[in-house]
Amino acid sequence: MSARSDDVLEPENMNDTISPKRRNVQGKDLKSKNPNMPYKELMNDISRTLGIGYNSVCTTISEYKTTGTVSSPNKIRSKKSLFDKIDDLDRNALRQKVHEREDLLVWRQNFLYDIRKYREEGRTVYYFDETWINAGNCVEKLWVDKTIQSKHNAFNRGLTTGATNPTGKGQRLIVLHIGSHNGFLEGGLLCFVSKKNSADYHDEMNGDNFHEWFESIIPRLDPNSVIVLDNAPYHSVRTERIPTSSSKKQDILSWLISKGVVIDRPMFKPQLLAKVKEIKGRYVSYVVDNMAKDADHTVLRLPPYHCELNPIELAWAMVKSYVKKNNTTFKIDDVRVLLNTAIERVSSENWQNFIQHVKTEEDKLTQIEPCILTITGDTSDSSDD
Template sequence: MSGQSEKDSTISPKRKNPNGKYVLSRQKIIIVNLHKDALSKNPDINYTDLYDNMSKATGIGYRTIKDTINEYRKTSTVKSPNKKRVKTSLFDKTDDLDRNGLHTSKDPTLPNFKRTTLYNIIKKLDFVFTKRKRCSVLTERNDLINWRRNYLYDIRKYRGEGKSIYYLDETWLNVGDCVDRVWVDTTIQSKQDAFNKGLTTGPKNLTGKGQRLIVLHIGSDMGFLEGGLLCFVSKKNSADYHDEMNGDTFKDWFVSILPRLHPNSIVVMDNAPYNSVQTEKYPTSNSKKADILEWLNSKGITFDRPLLKAQLLTKVQELKPRTKSYVIDNLAKYAGHTVLRLPPYHCEFNPIELAWAMVKGYVKQENTMYKIDDVRQLLNSAIERVTAENWKIFIKHVIDEEDKVWKVDDIMDEIIDEMEPCILTITGDTDYSSE
């Protein structure tokens, strides 16, 4: 009996809750019940000791136990954690500059991708793998090559004609943006020591969370356009700042800046969804059959026999124009201007990217208060510091990049033409208006 009693009195080893693992509502209820039971037995117990004992007994972290008890005190209940997390792929984490580096050169600053990862990223960039008799070559799809070549031809032509060319783009500023490194006086021993010497210990390292500003602007070789700034506080917790903008907001801003442009100007922009809203929405394979029939009937198309959905979609394709019609392009056309769209994956063709780098560098350098209103003021000051001379330098850099890509395309065209084709693998169509 004594042996059995000794065995029963032995506490089983607890299993520690792993860091980062969710504590479910049923576990929280256990925490609350343990807390109530401990207080009923010893009302005068120190809360720090209580939470520490509960942590040791359950294997759940001290902070989690404290937060659970505080949650119960305020709401009289406990909730399960929000398990929904936005999982981003490595492709989404790869910025435009790195993607462009994969397009144009063996950039030594590119991340060190694994072979499979690099293959998947290149595939998403719409390269195709072309096998030849005795060698293989990685090329882009013909539609992307055509888009880029036509853009470079048009932008050169417009410059030769002396037309005013404006470049627009959107970016963001985080309230916690600051320089990564600062000089530190190692002779300061404590906060009190710093206070006695009239110094400051500086702000704590920020997590990167918090409010941010969504910024949209337009500029040319004359500098940022006067009155062209759109700036508002982000309301979404999204990894992609493009999610903050929508077609209506962009349209209202675009209409307001059109009268400020020089007559018969060229407006260069990318293919983000908010500036690529089409004038008419056409049925797709995701559309209901009834909706497809209704759309065809609105075009005066009727049928004397039942048709399959695939047959109806074929008729839709016949009626769709060869080129897409965008709301923004038509607004510019009515105002006497022309929209020129950047080819996919070529942000280096937009000089405003360099202007944004200059603006953000200034904000990071001067940001010491980490408040949204102060960041907004720093943004305005930073934009004023980007002069027309700066813009001319940025545009000159872009022209150099355009010339390099033009020459690379010529060289690749000659190389591929000299190689006898064997097998060609082609990817499916891509809608670049979603970029």
């Protein structure tokens, strides 16, 4: 079969189609047309013409003059953001200021009311949390002997000129514990070596191993106690799965019927989900809460982004500080020994100070704007009278 002549590219046109000719650099055109144009004005014109920042233009031209080439821009941000430089407590404080949702405010005020009520009732309040410690954790500051003039001088004095401390990497211990005003609970420690290389230590936990640990803790608690925990996924495993928008329509329908909801006409999936939303509050139940309730204990959940209301965070800071100061071998077994010693060093007096600090934070969060009135049973001064 012969090809049509208009389907075939002429040889002289092929280069234009396959690889277009490169245009002249705008800067050269501007310079040739305006040879006496000041440098700064020339850079501004190039910036406006190409839509590139003035500083980028100056940097690129300077690099070309120096090296004869231009490197590709570095798309990886090497400078850490403020959020990367601060610790968890400061991050949570920023989240609260920037993302103070109304539902979180309600959750927080309910938590503060409940925790105070339980304390007034004389119930023991236990706090627990997870943390991690790397085998390479150590104090970052190094002592510097300014009298050392050379490596040879250091060698003769039996000293080293290099830092021997790792950077905090290596094997990692995942640690769980629980404590109250009486200190860390005896027999409450769970510690194991991480098997994952994830940046988030929470990835090591799941509902099954957490529930096993929690079940072993319950008999050790004071009667009718309160257990404060956060909202990690493995703390919030539900006793039954409630349908969501990702559920199949038939599964949603079956769940509604199992709860006694009458479906007397055909419905779209969004209509069925609306009915789920109406009644799901009756059926939201967590495995951990039920385990505690069966033993006459109460679970109280911290509002999200409020780790400053958990005194065990201060206990962890004390524990990690001891491990870092005394870690000289950077071996995971030795770090485990240091961890146990550090935990033993946290006394009941320390815990009471931690809790008192948290109470101070609670007081700050309880302060409500003067325009919001406290509702009481006395309505004699109502303006409606």
